[in-house]
Amino acid sequence: MSGALSTKTDFHDVWHRYITTGEDENIPDMLKCSWGRCRERGLDPRGYINPFNLDQTSVQKRVEENKDLHSLLESHCKKIEEQFDFAPFATFFADADEYILSVKGNDKIIRMLENATISAGSSISESRLGSTAPGIGLIEGKSISVVGEEHYSQQLHWASCFSVPVLDQDRTIMGCLDFTSTYDFGEKLKHLIPYFLSIANSLQFELFLRKKLELLELHDSYFHSTFDYADKMLILVNRDGNIINLNAAAQTTFGLSPNNIVRKKNVQELLELGLPWQASSQKALPRFVTVKSPYRVNSSPLSMESIPIFNQAGNEIASLLKLEKEKVKVSLPAKPRNAARFRFENIIGRCRKTRTVIARARKVAGTLSSVLLEGETGTGKELFAHAIHNASPCCSGPFVALNCCAIPQDLIESELFGYDKGAYTGARREGNMGKFEMANGGTIFLDEIHTMNVPAQMKLLRVLEDRQVTRIGGRHAIPLTFRIISASSKSLEREVKKNHFIDPLFFRLNVVRLRIPSLKDRKEDIPDLTRFFIEEMKSSFQSPIREASPEVLAAFARYSWPGNVRELRNLIECAFNFAEGEFITLDDLEGNLSTPLSQEESEVCSIEGISKKLMIESLNRYDSVNEAAGFLGISMSTFYRWMKKFDLSK
Numbered sequence: 001m002s003g004a005l006s007t008k009t010d011f012h013d014v015w016h017r018y019i020t021t022g023e024d025e026n027i028p029d030m031l032k033c034s035w036g037r038c039r040e041r042g043l044d045p046r047g048y049i050n051p052f053n054l055d056q057t058s059v060q061k062r063v064e065e066n067k068d069l070h071s072l073l074e075s076h077c078k079k080i081e082e083q084f085d086f087a088p089f090a091t092f093f094a095d096a097d098e099y100i101l102s103v104k105g106n107d108k109i110i111r112m113l114e115n116a117t118i119s120a121g122s123s124i125s126e127s128r129l130g131s132t133a134p135g136i137g138l139i140e141g142k143s144i145s146v147v148g149e150e151h152y153s154q155q156l157h158w159a160s161c162f163s164v165p166v167l168d169q170d171r172t173i174m175g176c177l178d179f180t181s182t183y184d185f186g187e188k189l190k191h192l193i194p195y196f197l198s199i200a201n202s203l204q205f206e207l208f209l210r211k212k213l214e215l216l217e218l219h220d221s222y223f224h225s226t227f228d229y230a231d232k233m234l235i236l237v238n239r240d241g242n243i244i245n246l247n248a249a250a251q252t253t254f255g256l257s258p259n260n261i262v263r264k265k266n267v268q269e270l271l272e273l274g275l276p277w278q279a280s281s282q283k284a285l286p287r288f289v290t291v292k293s294p295y296r297v298n299s300s301p302l303s304m305e306s307i308p309i310f311n312q313a314g315n316e317i318a319s320l321l322k323l324e325k326e327k328v329k330v331s332l333p334a335k336p337r338n339a340a341r342f343r344f345e346n347i348i349g350r351c352r353k354t355r356t357v358i359a360r361a362r363k364v365a366g367t368l369s370s371v372l373l374e375g376e377t378g379t380g381k382e383l384f385a386h387a388i389h390n391a392s393p394c395c396s397g398p399f400v401a402l403n404c405c406a407i408p409q410d411l412i413e414s415e416l417f418g419y420d421k422g423a424y425t426g427a428r429r430e431g432n433m434g435k436f437e438m439a440n441g442g443t444i445f446l447d448e449i450h451t452m453n454v455p456a457q458m459k460l461l462r463v464l465e466d467r468q469v470t471r472i473g474g475r476h477a478i479p480l481t482f483r484i485i486s487a488s489s490k491s492l493e494r495e496v497k498k499n500h501f502i503d504p505l506f507f508r509l510n511v512v513r514l515r516i517p518s519l520k521d522r523k524e525d526i527p528d529l530t531r532f533f534i535e536e537m538k539s540s541f542q543s544p545i546r547e548a549s550p551e552v553l554a555a556f557a558r559y560s561w562p563g564n565v566r567e568l569r570n571l572i573e574c575a576f577n578f579a580e581g582e583f584i585t586l587d588d589l590e591g592n593l594s595t596p597l598s599q600e601e602s603e604v605c606s607i608e609g610i611s612k613k614l615m616i617e618s619l620n621r622y623d624s625v626n627e628a629a630g631f632l633g634i635s636m637s638t639f640y641r642w643m644k645k646f647d648l649s650k
Contacts, residue, residue, distance in 0.1 A: 011149035019045045030140060031150060034131040038152045043130050046154050051128045054099055054121040063101050069093075069166070069174060070101065072206050076199055077104040089181035093166075094134050096175050098125040109180060116155055124178075129153060133163035134178045141165055141173055143197065148183045158183055162193055164200040169208050170454050172499060177203070233323040241267045244318065253323075267321065271304070340399035340443070342386035348532050351524035353517040357384075364512045365391035370464075372509045373487040375516030378566030381487040382447060384516060389443040394483055397442025400435050405451040412456045417463070419472035436469045436480055443483045449509070450488040450495050454502060461505045484509070519561040519568060526556050527634075529565060533572040534584075541576045547634050548572075548584040550642055554614060555586060583638075615639075615646055 017023045022039070024032050038045070054062075063070050073093050080091060090105030090113060100122050103110055113119065118129070126135040130152030137144045143164040148157050163178045177200050179192070233250040237243055243265050246254075309318040344365075347358055364371055365388045373381040382401065389399045407415050418434030435444055446452075452460070463469050464484065468477040486509045488495075495501035519526070530548050538545065548556075561567055575588040618628035629639035643649070 011147075015045075015149040030136065030144070031131065031146075034126060034136050034139075035152055037126060038130045041127055043127075043152065045130065045152050049116055049118070049129055049153055049155050051117055052123040052125075053117075053119075054123075056121065059099070059101060059121045062095055062097075062099060066095060066101065066174070068210055069203070069207055072203055073102065073177075076203060077102075080105070080199070088185055089179055092120075092178050092180070094124050094138070094175050094178065096138070096173050098123055098135070098138055100124060101175075109182070112158065112182075113180065129156070132156065133161035134176045137163035137165055137176050138173065143200075145193070160185060162196055164197055166200055167204055172454070235267065235321040235323070236318060237267050237321060238318050239316065243267055250323070340386040340389040340395075342383050343390045344387045347380070347383060347387060348528050349522060349525040350528060351522045354522050354525055357514055357516060360512075361388055361514055362391060364388065364514075366393070368393060368483045370483070370509055370511040371485045372492065372511075372513045373485065373516060374491065374513060375487075375489065376518045376564055377489045378564035379516040379518055380565050381489075381516050382445070384514065385443075385445045385447075385485045385487065388485060389445075389483075392443065392483060394442050394481075398439055399443050399445065400439040401445040401447065402435050403447045405448040409453045409456070412452060413459060414472055416456065417459065417469050417471055418474075420474040431471065431473075434469065434471065436463060436482065437478060439482045440480045441482070443485060446484065446486045448488060449486045450490045450492060450501060457502050457505050461502065461508060464505075464508045519564045523557055526568065527553060529568055530556065530572060533569050537573060537576050543576050543579065544582050545576060545579050545584060546582045547638065548575075549586075550614065550634065550638075551586050552584050552589065553634075555589070557614065615642060615648055619648060 014026055018027065018035060024035070027035065070093075077091050088106045088109055090103055090109040092100050092103040092113075094100050100118070100120055103113065103120055118124070123129075124132060124134045124138075126132070126139065129135055131146065132151060133144050133146040136146065143162070145160070145162040147160045151157055151159065159180055160183050161178060161180045163176045165176050166174045168174050177196070179196050233253050234247040235243060235250055236245045303324055305322045307320040307322065308316045309320060310316055344358060344362060347354075349355065349358065361371075361384055371385075371388060373384055375381050385401070386399065389395060402415060404412065414432070414434070416434050416436060418432050418437055421431040438444075463480075466477070467481070468479045470477045492501055492506050492510065496503045496506050530553065534545060534547060537543070556568070563570070571589060572584070575584040579585070579588045615628075619625075622628045625639060625643075626636060629636050
């Protein structure tokens, strides 16, 4: 709801009945909810306000974090003071954490606010001040006015306030702008609401322009760095064929500098094109041509690609000429179709947690439901994604994986949805198929999906809802059939609460959620995993290593495994580089566990401590020595030797 919460001129009786009896008739819904929250928190409406105040250092730090917005606020507040010096009202900005960063305006109103212990650094949280325009506005994300007795705290009944949220380019609330005056001036303040809204809109627009300019500067810097340091010869020309710029490779090749060519040379004078220059959109110049140049000592022909550059209106404004020595084209064999490499049989684990998640994954694999895999980095989420696809009804289709954190955020949309030719400068001339199109009829796996920016999340949500994709720069929607599996090393539920992930997309992805246990929670699987990695590496290292010693297995059982299964594999590989006998020993792992073992700890782990305990546990758990040895991942001969050493029997 925008505008005033109440149209009543005298709200005192309503306020009095509510705080004495709890009667909530004639109270607008938004205000009723706010008063209800205040009542539940036990706030005293007749007591003194007790806001939490930040120290000046903390306030200054927050101002610095919002410096772009704050500089714009300073400028606008100055204009307000000059234009409305007659009006008794103050303006303050509170950030998204509900702390006031600055207060400007009428001295009388500022003193009245300070008497209510409201100043720069004060919290305007509803839990501190009760119902206020900025407090409710930040909760609801709307522009709101609160007048007189609509304030829950009697100490603020003198005030008439209007608050409007300030949003960034992603529509995320950065804070709110509040205009406070006296109750008597409240009616006049209402007439200024359109003006206040225009100020907030102006702030947002100017902030958006600043961000755009920063982005343009970044793109410009990126273009020039790429242009200047590219290995190929690059020449930038306008629609008439006049040279705008040429990179270092082109300058060296032609023995020219920008100063002696850019101002006067047409590309026809530099290259023997054999035809009049015209922009490629007029189709007088082919996109690919073979050219010669009188400037070259070597008369070898050059192959030239003409790449048109378009403005936002879709009009061609320039061309980038890319030149290189002609090469013999070699036909390469077609890349194999995207395919999943692993099955459930490849997932190693005998502990209860591992068996449970495998069983659940097998069940969901037979459907086309969306699956969300959560677990720490290195737990094997991608392994599960492969297995689910291979056991699904769409197993004959492609399996397309994309690690969202490995793609720059400004390119994630083009990777996912593809683009048509001419979509943007630098795009492939024939356009590009996105991952969703590649996954048509199969499965798309989006790893580390929590790193995806909000605009891309919104577009992804649309694709999941409509089951069709429109390429960037394209006009036609492409219908698709696919299954989506997503994975995250962070809790998406918590990311939603932090406003880093949109909840509609979370609900779309979270049809079936599988939590992949970390290695520290499935230590029973370590012997099997160790044996598997040893067998895997034997051939490549041509090593005599057959197994890990009981001391090593004991050390592995004590270790916390922050890197999970991936860290275990790396440790085994490291040991293969140093081990000289048939067994991996603690010496082979020296310095490679994140928590190194002391000599004393090593002795305890080896013979007198955990090794013996593991042997006893395995013998108690299994009926046969063969099964007990299998549990520890060691051979029968080694197991019998250690039984004799520890004086154990079966």
